[in-house]
Amino acid sequence: MRFFRQAWQWFDARTDASKVIGPVLKHPVPPHTGWMYVFGSATLFAFLIQVFTGIALATAYVSSSGQAYDSLQWITHEAFLGRLIRGMHYFGASAMVLLVGIHMIRTFLTGSYKFPRELNWVVGVVLLGLTVLMGFTGQLLRWDQNGVWSTIVAAEQAGRVPIIGPWIARLLMGGQTVGGATLSRFFAYHVFFIPAVIFAMIALHLGLVLRHGISEKPSASRPVDPGTYRAWYENMLKRDGVPFWPDAAWRDVVFGVLVVACVVFLAWRFGPPELTKPPDPTIVQAYPRPDWYLLWYFAVLAQLPHGTESYVIVGAPLVAGICLILLPLIFNRGQRAPMRRPWAMASIVIIVMSVGVLWVEGERSPWSPEFNAAALPPQVVQANGQAVNAQISQGAQLFHEKGCEYCHSVSGYGGHRGPDLTTAGDRLTKEQITLRILNGGYNMPAFSSSLKPDEVSALVAFVKSRSVSTVEGDK
Amino acid sequence: MSETQETSPERRKLLVRLSILLGSIGAALVAVPVAGFLLGPLFEPVARKWRAVGAVDRFEKGKTVEVKFEDASSVPWAGVTGNTAAWLRHEPGGQFIAFSVNCTHLGCPVRWLQDAELFMCPCHGGVYYKDGTVAAGPPPHPLIRYPVRVQDGQVEILTSPTPIT
Numbered sequence: 354m355r356f357f358r359q360a361w362q363w364f365d366a367r368t369d370a371s372k373v374i375g376p377v378l379k380h381p382v383p384p385h386t387g388w389m390y391v392f393g394s395a396t397l398f399a400f401l402i403q404v405f406t407g408i409a410l411a412t413a414y415v416s417s418s419g420q421a422y423d424s425l426q427w428i429t430h431e432a433f434l435g436r437l438i439r440g441m442h443y444f445g446a447s448a449m450v451l452l453v454g455i456h457m458i459r460t461f462l463t464g465s466y467k468f469p470r471e472l473n474w475v476v477g478v479v480l481l482g483l484t485v486l487m488g489f490t491g492q493l494l495r496w497d498q499n500g501v502w503s504t505i506v507a508a509e510q511a512g513r514v515p516i517i518g519p520w521i522a523r524l525l526m527g528g529q530t531v532g533g534a535t536l537s538r539f540f541a542y543h544v545f546f547i548p549a550v551i552f553a554m555i556a557l558h559l560g561l562v563l564r565h566g567i568s569e570k571p572s573a574s575r576p577v578d579p580g581t582y583r584a585w586y587e588n589m590l591k592r593d594g595v596p597f598w599p600d601a602a603w604r605d606v607v608f609g610v611l612v613v614a615c616v617v618f619l620a621w622r623f624g625p626p627e628l629t630k631p632p633d634p635t636i637v638q639a640y641p642r643p644d645w646y647l648l649w650y651f652a653v654l655a656q657l658p659h660g661t662e663s664y665v666i667v668g669a670p671l672v673a674g675i676c677l678i679l680l681p682l683i684f685n686r687g688q689r690a691p692m693r694r695p696w697a698m699a700s701i702v703i704i705v706m707s708v709g710v711l712w713v714e715g716e717r718s719p720w721s722p723e724f725n726a727a728a729l730p731p732q733v734v735q736a737n738g739q740a741v742n743a744q745i746s747q748g749a750q751l752f753h754e755k756g757c758e759y760c761h762s763v764s765g766y767g768g769h770r771g772p773d774l775t776t777a778g779d780r781l782t783k784e785q786i787t788l789r790i791l792n793g794g795y796n797m798p799a800f801s802s803s804l805k806p807d808e809v810s811a812l813v814a815f816v817k818s819r820s821v822s823t824v825e826g827d828k
Numbered sequence: 829m830s831e832t833q834e835t836s837p838e839r840r841k842l843l844v845r846l847s848i849l850l851g852s853i854g855a856a857l858v859a860v861p862v863a864g865f866l867l868g869p870l871f872e873p874v875a876r877k878w879r880a881v882g883a884v885d886r887f888e889k890g891k892t893v894e895v896k897f898e899d900a901s902s903v904p905w906a907g908v909t910g911n912t913a914a915w916l917r918h919e920p921g922g923q924f925i926a927f928s929v930n931c932t933h934l935g936c937p938v939r940w941l942q943d944a945e946l947f948m949c950p951c952h953g954g955v956y957y958k959d960g961t962v963a964a965g966p967p968p969h970p971l972i973r974y975p976v977r978v979q980d981g982q983v984e985i986l987t988s989p990t991p992i993t
Contacts, residue, residue, distance in 0.1 A: 505990060509992060509993065519992050526869070529901055530899050532906045535909070634908075634929075655953070720953045755943055793963065796953075803944060
């Protein structure tokens with residue numbers, strides 16, 4: 354112990370490290386900040402997990418389009434502790450996205466973005482964007498079938514940007530197609546470019562926290578006045594301030610360690626997501642899906658009215674980013690107490706609920722054809738428990754073979770893209786069913802050229818036979 | 829100390845400008861080639877090659893099948909990602925049509941359903957007829973067609989960049 358103390362004193366005498374670190378650790382902060390202020394530091398803890406596990410993974414991951422998939426399989430299933438490290442990287446990313454979101458909501462609701470901390474909010478918005486980019490590029494680095502097709506989807510979306518869109522798309526793919534250069538580029542983005550910017554932004558973020566101090570607990574009786582706030586804050590710190598270390602930092606440590614423990618536990622218990630099929634673009638039986646934190650956006654893309662995609666894909670992130678950046682510049686004074694800011698509360702409730710609903714929809718993906726739908730069993734086909742005629746049986750078979758079942762559900766079998774036809778016979782006449790099958794309609798193809806007359810009759814007979822009595826017959 | 833006294837304000841201004849100018853030149857000497865290298869894909873010519881995908885009699889008339897071939901700009905370390913695919917339709921009249929496998933909505937791989945004679949996209953439910961025209965869902969354009977020809981009894985497809993719609 355004595356040796357270490359002497360070693361530190363020797364080091365400190367030559368570097369003045371304690372004179373630099375000491376004031377930072379012990380700078381005064383407002384009292385009673387509580388547990389609501391731990392999410393920023395917890396996000397930093399999650400980022401550090403990503404840095405360390407990422408470095409570990411990079412020692413074995415081969416960033417070559419031809420070998421990345423196999424190297425990741427080796428890391429996951431053969432390397433010592435590889436499954437745990439990959440799992441920690443996956444759950445660490447999830448924790449980072451979740452925590453940065455909560456930290457941002459807390460900052461918004463407590464008005465901590467107001468004078469003099471406007472720039473810190475703007476830097477936080479940039480960090481949010483970089484976190485999402487890290488999540489997305491990380492998903493691509495799995496370089497399985499999902500990774501390859503997600504790259505193409507990203508390039509297609511970038512291609513919607515007016516004038517320079519196709520150039521951005523080509524730069525994303527590293528060429529004219531997804532191939533040898535693509536993965537190396539995304540590896541460089543994920544491991545060098547974006548982390549370098551994140552480190553710089555975190556340094557600026559923390560520097561600004563030290564410069565302006567942690568925001569005090571909001572009080573309804575103390576709205577922010579840029580003319581007097583600084584003097585009031587300095588006096589408050591002199592009068593009531595407590596040293597950051599350990600009076601406030603202990604909560605950050607407790608919560609941060611809890612986050613780390615959760616990430617390690619989840620990684621140990623569930624492991625990382627299994628890779629899908631190999632990254633072969635000729636395997637078209639693919640079902641590309643983003644990771645959970647972008648599923649809501651996946652749902653947005655499916656719900657857009659025809660002809661609006663390009664505007665939304667390009668415009669929505671742009672408008673959202675501009676609004677978030679302008680927020681503290683426009684509303685930098687006044688009330689901070691959440692209960693006195695009903696619009697702030699309402700907007701958070703609406704945003705969280707909207708994202709939540711879209712997330713559930715993204716998980717269900719009712720707009721996607723159910724390619725794995727099994728043929729309708731006899732007990733569903735037969736009406737009212739009685740044997741059905743040959744035409745209805747043929748119709749049920751065609752309903753499966755012609756792909757109707759991929760989009761329409763009957764008694765719980767089939768997809769959900771189109772209307773449920775379980776009781777369609779009760780609400781539609783034969784003529785209406787025939788017209789819809791032959792001519793199609795909104796979101797339904799016309800089958801007039803691919804069905805023979807007897808096939809149309811059989812399909813109509815089958816759909817017409819679907820009624821409440823059929824369903825009761827099933828039971 | 830005497831050196832400080834000898835430096836006139838004009839000379840100091842000159843030294844500042846000179847340092848900034850030289851620093852900018854040094855930074856540009858590094859930045860220009862690095863930026864050029866990173867932007868390289870924009871300057872590469874579009875590589876297009878005719879690839880044979882099979883003998884004419886291998887493709888039944890009236891059917892659409894998936895064909896696989898090597899990408900034109902494939903590099904040795906690309907592995908399986910150097911391959912690409914297309915849907916090839918042999919029309920009853922004898923001519924061939926090659927469709928890109930990418931949905932024109934967001935690029936996901938469309939599947940061909942022979943019995944329904946439709947292409948369907950698994951991502952957002954885009955549907956196309958057998959001639960590639962949009963049948964339903966969000967796709968804004970028909971499926972992209974690749975140039976196709978018959979040469980020495982072989983069906984050949986001209987490789988193309990991933991269609992950005």
